[in-house]
Structure formats: C-alpha cells, structure tokens
Amino acid sequence: MSYAATHDQHDDHHGAPKGFFQRWCMSTNHKDIGTLYLIFALTMFFIGGSFAMLIRAELFKPGLQLMQPYFFNQLTTMHALVMIFGAIMPAFVGLGNWMIPLMVGAPDMALPRMNNLSFWILPFAFVLLLSTLFLPGGGPAGGWTMYPPLSLQSDSLAYVVFAVHLMGISSIMGAINIIATILNMRAPGMDLLKMPVFVWSWLITAFLLIAVMPVLAGAVTMLLTDKYFGTNFFNPGGGGDPVLYQHIFWFFGHPEVYIMILPAFGIISEIVPTFARKPIFGYKAMVFAIACIAFLSFIVWAHHMFAVGLPLGAEIFFMYATMLISVPTGVKVFNWVATMWGGSMTFETPMLFAIAFIILFTIGGFSGLMLALVPADFQYHDTYFVVAHFHYVLVTGALFAIIAAAYYWMPKWTGNMYNEFWGKVHFWNSVIWVNVLFFPQHFLGLAGMPRRIPDYNVAFANFNMISSIGGFLFGASQLIFLGVLIHCAFFSKKKATDRVWEGAKGLEWTVPSPAPHHTFEMPPVIHDDELAHGHVND
C-alpha cells in the first residue's frame, strides 16, 4: 500500500526541480532544506556578529564614544537572540536535515512538507525581530532573557513575542520531524544502538525542544498579556511575581543550553573517530551520557537564579544537581581523549576544530563548575566571568562544532574538496583570536566588571581593549570561512571521492559525492563493520 502511495510522485525522483522558486521555496527535499537552513544560519551569524563588533567597539575604551546606552542594550539583546535562535539552532537543524536521513539510510525526512514550512517560517520571524531596530522606540533592550518588569517597558515587546512564537513553532515542527524520521525511517538493520552518535544526540535534543519551546512560548505570552491586556502575572502591584517569570524562563532556558550543545557532542563524536581511524571509545557510555545530561538539564534551572534570593534548601538542591552534570560531561571528554589514544591521527581542518572544541569547551565546563558553587556564584553572577563562561561553551563549543561539521561534510554536500590551506588559516586565526577575545573576560569578571554595561571604570580598560582587538580579528577571520565555503561550493577544481576521508565510516559516505538529490530510495544493506562505533555488544 505504501508503495502505491509513493508511486504517484515517481516523476520527481530523478533530479532537482529546474526553477529557482520551485526548487528552493517549494522544496520538500531534506538536502535542499538543509542547505537553506545552513545558509540562513550563516547569514544570521554575520548579522549577529556585526552586533558583537559594535558592542566590542563601544567597549574598546572607557567613556561612551559611539552610541547611547539604550542602543547598546538593544545590541546586546539582539546579538543574543539572533545568535541563539538564528545562527546556532538553525545551523544544527540544517546539519540534522542534511545528515540524519543519510546516516540512518532513509530516503528523506518523515514529514517533508512540514520540513519546508518549519524552515520558511524562520525568515519571517527574523524579519519581524530585526525590523524593530528600524522602528520608533528601537529594538528590545531588556536582555535576551526578557526579565519583567524591565522588558515590559519596551515598545517592541509584541514584535519580539511574536517572533519568538514563530521560532518556537519552527523548532517544534523541526523536532517532531527529526523524531519521526529517526524512529520510523531507519534502514532495516540500523538498530537504535547502532545509530551514529550524532543521530542519537539529535534524537535526544529533539525531545528537549518539544518539552521546552512551549514553556518559552507560554512565558512570553504572559509578558504580552501583562503589557497589553491588563493581567498581572509578573506585576507585584497586582499580586504577581517577577521571579515567577524567571523560573518559567529558565525551565526553558537551561534545556535550551543543552539543545545548543548536545548536537555539537554528536558532531565531535563523528569527527574524532574518523581522523583517529579508531572506533569511538565507549559508544554506549557516550549515548547514555547524552541522555543523562538531557535529564539533568530539567532540574538545574535555578542555578541561573542563585542571586534572586532563593530559600537555602533550593540553593543547595540546585547547586548539587548542577555539579552532577560535570560527571557525564567529563565522561564524554575522557572518551574523546581515549578515542584518540592508540589511533592513527591526521589533522585536517575538521579535526583541528574538533580538538579545539574539546579543549576550549572543557575550559568553559570548568568555569561552569566554578559557577555552580553558590557562594562563589554570588561573586561571579552577572559579571564578565559569566560572559566568558557561556562564550567558551557556545562559541568555542557549539560554533566550533558547527564549523567542524561544515568542513567535514562540505565535500559530501558539494562534491568538491575545500582548500585545506585556507581552512587551516581560518582555524589558526579563529582559535587564537577567540581566546584573545574571551579569556581576558574571566579576569574582568573576577575583578568586578558587571555584564551588559556600555561603559566601565578605567581599571577594566586594559583587558577590555585586548578583548576588543581579539573580537575584531576573530570577526574578520570568519570572512576567511565565508571565502573557503564559496570557493568550495563554486570554484574548487578538486573533486571529492565518495568516502572523502580515509577513516570515514557510516552510511553517509556510501553515497556518491555530491550526494544526489535523492538517496536511499532502496534501503541500504547495513554491515556492522561499516559503522563508526566498533563493537557495541562487547
């Protein structure tokens, strides 16, 4: 019966549609939609990055030189919203769209039309969000966390709330699609515990998304009704409670943090075995660690709120729960190192970014452990120490993993090899300048510089100037990345082989490079030794 149902669409199984609108706007193809997501994420990355450049320019030296404080607050708010919801998350969805069907041997995503819808909502959401910068009253300026009562003072609240609703709908549909694909569309023989770690990480992430995006939607809707419809959820004058918002927000916000890092764990778990030419160490432990982290992410939200005056018992509970996360995270790091041990390593650009990820993400994890200790957090909270912490886990963590994935799978996507020399130039510039950018921010926070301030005491001048210089050069280095991507897609003469990397294992490397418009129309036959993770049944 299912055969008959698909038979009608047999005509378009031979290649991509010719017309631009037909191909890109009406696409139901997981590869094309994956490409759309990735291009969208790259665009947002440069928009959000330009906000960061302006922020660092204002912070270059003490005194206000470029902008009024209110505009500075708009920049910090927009930088976060654009980078989180526009760059990191869509990039992971794009990678998932492209690679999950290829990795599990499925012909496409389970719900191709919904796939199209979940992408095409995003540009509208971001037009809505970014348009506020050009409207009277300006953009949102209360921080990406949108804490009331401050966020209720903003004239652009309604735009932001609707934009967040759209992003949430898009994320939920994307997550449903990924779960449906992974649970229903695997090729025969691709058991759950034979799936690549990247697929596992996305399966778990998708459940997190479905669990928490509605919570965020609820929180911002309450902001909306508080401002425009006379409710008092968060207004103490009407019996409400501003702290309630923070509890709801961080119940979304903390799993959100893991939504942005679990797929990165998956990517690194693909890349390290490939270039170490050795199976991933402790496959089951890796999968279990991801599930463990996902579970813990639901019971640690109040560690973002240690300074709001929680009762002693709550502070102790959330401190212990938060510290526990370092155990499964540590297991992952140890396993990556053990994968390298005894391998036969080469250091192409994806591997370089993966190694930088492991070291620098671990540094972000260390500061995370320090932040978990409540008494110490009383000093760290809302300072540049926190800014340094989350940029280590998000820039050198999530972003470096995305860049590593782009270099790793680009040859499969385009059929061309990228330029290894310029890839390495990009890597070394990124890894040096990102540390010049973010490492001194630890010192600033410890010395007492609060975050989200446009101007500071002269004692903070030295490290801020160093940080800004690192920021400008890190930003400029990403133009090299753009150049490498464009060269690889359109100008590279060096054709990629199907296997691309000598040590690459998994189904995605069995299809031709570039991957044809339709793959696995017939389910592939799975050979266990073709998979990346060795002997899982030991």
Next chain:
Amino acid sequence: MTSGGIRRSFTAAATLALASFGSVVHAAPGPWQLNMERGASTWSQVPYHLNNISLAVCTVIGILVFGAMFIAMFRFRKSRGAVAEKWSHNTMVEVVWTTIPVIILVVLAYLATGGLTSWADTTGSQMTVKVTGFQWKWRYDYVDYMGKSIDKVSFMSKLDSQSNQTRQLDSGMDPYAVKVGDESTYLLDVDKPLVVPVDTKIRFVITSGDVIHSWWVPATGWKIDAIPGIINAAWANFQTPGTYRGQCAELCGQDHGFMPIVVVVKSKADFATWLAGQEAQSAAPAAPAGASTAAAPQSAQVATVPVSGKQG
C-alpha cells in the same frame, strides 16, 4: 629575545601575577587585576577561597586531560607511522574516571554548603539597613542600630556629577581624570555613600521600586537582587574601615551601568557621631535632609507608574 630577557620578563610576569592574585584588600578593582578580591567582611573569605580551590582543582584536571590529549596527538599520529588499534571499550577505566570526579565534587559540595549556610543566617544582626533600587539610583533607609530604631535617616545615592558629565556621549572628557585622591573612581563614585560601622553584623533588606536591580559590593562577597514586591535579606560584617565600591549587577535599563554603590565603613565612634548628625538634621524642621527624604517616595512613584515608553 635573549634568555636573560626571557628570564627578566618571566620574573616581571610572575611578580605581576603575584600582585594580582595576592591577598591585598581591594577597595575597588585595579588595572590588570586577575583574580577575585578577598573582600573586607567576615564572610567574604568564603567565595574567595572556594574560587581559588575550585580553580586549582580545575587546573589540575585540565593539565591531566589536556596533557593526555597532547601526548596522544604526538604519539599516535599517522605521520609517525602509528597504526590504529581496534579497542573501543574498557570498563575498568570508565568506572575509575566516573568515580574520581564524583569524589572531587563531594568535597567541593561540602565546602560550598558550609559557606552557603553561614551566609543564609541573618540572625543576631546588630543593625538593619533597607536598600531600595530605582532606575537609576539607590535609596538607603536606616532601620535600627544596636537595638534602637532609627527615625528618618534615609537618602538617595546616585552617580557623582563628575562621572555623570564625563560619561555623556561625546563629552570629550577623560574618564582617567575622574579621581578621588589617587583612586580612579570613574562610574564608581556616588554623591552620598552608605555609611556603616565596622565590626557590626549588618542586615541588609533589599527591594526595588521599579524593575529588578542587584546590589553588589564585591567586598561583602555577595550580590543579591532587588526585586519589586519581594524583600531579600543578606548580611555583612566589615572588618576594616574604608571605602568599598560596587555596582548594580542586574540589567535595569539604559543607565544600568551608571548606578554605582559606595559603602563607607567607619569606626563605631565615628559612625555614632555621623548617625547623630543625620538624626539631628532630619529632626530639625524644614532641614535639607528632610526635603531629600520627602523627595524619595515621590521619585519612587515617578519610576513605578509610567511602565511603557520610559526608556525610549
């Protein structure tokens, strides 16, 4: 660079690091400061020591893990002829590296819990000060001291006028020129500081009149949010007279970066004199201090009522 030059610059760097990590009581942040300050209250040692201990633990783990990684990257490279092994599992090793972090965490949790419990105990305080955050200034009300309630000693505290002029966009003024004595106080000075006695357990009750702020003087070792409709409590017992500076630590609108906090800690005798002077001022009819307390609730209303459009 010659080896002598390297040695000299290393010594210079070590001296600088020692100076920055050293146990100097900082009243305000210093240039090139690398580590958290020790603070000036009885409790502020707790975060300072936890910070140092956890940093040391992380550094040791980091050296071990990254060290193993660099050894692996050096030894097991294909260019050196390394042949990949086949194993992908070792239960013994996995149990060990799951257990050791748990033990380390238990120790850290024990230390942190003790410190946190002592912080949460505000009983036995000898003085109470109410702190109220407004966009973008602080109000201090003296509630009681040594068991006696204090009447009508309260005032607003906002950014000093020199910093305020300098910080305007394109003011053309030099932030380095804003000084009190030798100390650079740009954005860290106020028109009227909070004055408190030394060696006294002071209970701070903290709230807000408009949006959420956070009252943070690093020398106390803590910050706590000032939230409308909620009263938070925390305590500090300053050990040394001096001037301690801090800032609002929760984004509260356009001038979030411009509402500093200054606490002047005086000897008990000096404080008693100061307090008597303040009380006399507020007792005298139509005195300037009376006018400032009358003005305070008014500005509170101004800050609370127009919720929308105030920032733009």
